[in-house]
Structures are given as C-alpha cells and as structure tokens.
Amino acid sequence: MSKICPLYSGSTGNSTYIGTKEGSILIDAGASFKGITESLMLADATPQEILAVAVTHEHSDHIKGLKTFLNKTGAFVIASEKTANKLIENGCIPAKTKILTIDSSPVQIGGISINRFETSHDCDGSSGYTFALPDGKRVAICTDLGIITNTVRQAITGSDLVLLESNHDIEMLKRGPYPPALKVRILSDKGHISNIVCANELKNLLQNGTKRFILGHLSRHNNTPLLAKSCAEAALMDLSAKNGKDYLLSVAKPCSNGVTVI
Secondary structure (H helix, E strand, O other), rough: OEEEEEEOOOOOOEEEEOOOOOOEEEEEEOOHHHHHHHHHHHOOHHHHEEEEEEEEOOOHHHHHHHHHHHHHHHEEEEEOOOHHHHHHOOOOOOOOOOEEEOOOOEEEEOOOOEEEEEEEOOOOOOOEEEOOOOOEEEEEOOOOOOOOHHHHHHHHHHOOEEEEEEEEEEHHHHHHHHHHHHHHHHHHHOOOOHHHHHHHHHHHHOOOOOEEEEEEEEOOOOEEEHHHHHHHHHHHHHOOOOOOOOOEEOOOOOOOOEEEEO
C-alpha cells in the first residue's frame, strides 16, 4: 500500500509526503527541516528516505525549507524549467543537487511516475503534479490555483485521491483584514480558488471515479475547516453522495496530519 500525508498545509507552509515500498517523495518543502523531520516521524518516515522534492512553485510557503532539506538529505529536485531556473537564481538549490526538469514528459523515480501540469498562479512555471504509484494507484496534488483550467481538470480527473485547494470563503475574504490589493490578487485568475469552486470540481471528480479527497491550502484568516468541509459535502450531496459512504473527504490541518493509506 501507498501512503500520503500533508505534513504542512496552508498559508504559512506546505509540504506533502507520498511513500511507497519502492521510494518516497515530498511535494514542496515549505517548513523548516526540523519541522518537516518531526512531521515525517509522525508519518513513520524519515528525511533520509526521501528521494526527491517536487516543487510546485517558488513562493516562500512552498520552498522556505528546501535548501536545508536538500543539503541534509541529498534529495533531487523536480520542477518545471521556469521554476528550477528561478530557484537557482534565488540561491534556493545547493550546487551539488541534481535537478530533474519536468514539463511535458514524465519523470520516473523510486517506482513513481510523475507528471506535471500547468496551474494558473502568479508566477511563471507554477505546477501541479500527478503520481502513478507502483501499486497502480494515482494521486493528484493541486493547490495555488486561480482557476480550474481544462488542463488542470484533464490532469486530475480519474485519480484515486486528489488533494485540492479550498483556500477561502469568499464572504470571509471580502469582509476580512487583508488590504484591498491582496484581496484582488486572491480572487483573481492567478490567485487561489474558493470553497465553492473547489466543491464544484469535486463533483466532477466523483462522477469520474475519484473517491478520496483532501482539502488543502486553507487560509488562516479567510476560511475554517468546517466551512470548507461543509461546502464540499453540500455540493456532493447534489449527487446524493455522502461522506463516509460514497467517498472519503478530510481537511488538511496546518501541520501534523494523519496518514491516508490508499
């Protein structure tokens, strides 16, 4: 069996562990090495087993622990060419690190086939990933989206498990403390998707066979786990589907999440 665990999820840091008998990887390293190590221990894993870090984009909440993690483990970096170039330019990758750029062709590592797809976010080369695991299961990790494009939808449809962004409640964001310019950014096609947009996409995914969902990258100030989960469950109820019976849905906490076995 394969394991997936969001070690960190949210505005302050993001990192997800995928482990198989043949190899393990991280998606992003947006927390300190110490924090990632402690979270991996809770998932019965260690930094030394990580073969590669697949980086979605260069924003600090996804890479702030990357350089230290690479220095201490010797893991590879997987990223789009634009993201890799930005990470090198900003000194985020040690010179000795092997970089596997991924754009249109998959990368194979530790028995896992990794495909990259483009996401609509406010940086060049922003990525989501799908992972074909050795046991035949397929996982999609998809956050930091302004919109669900056809490219995104085609990439994640048919996955066994999808970790999808459910960043904000629109009314909370509009009434919240953020400055107007930041609110405009978040609501734009290059920002983040709301609970409503996420929930509607879950309906498409469920109709195409996905039965495991993790809601991720929730805003600390503009969302709550209860709002995100309730919105998703209400949308899926339109299909007469119930959580725990027709699908399994959970909300990733900011840190120290439980392991999902698929």
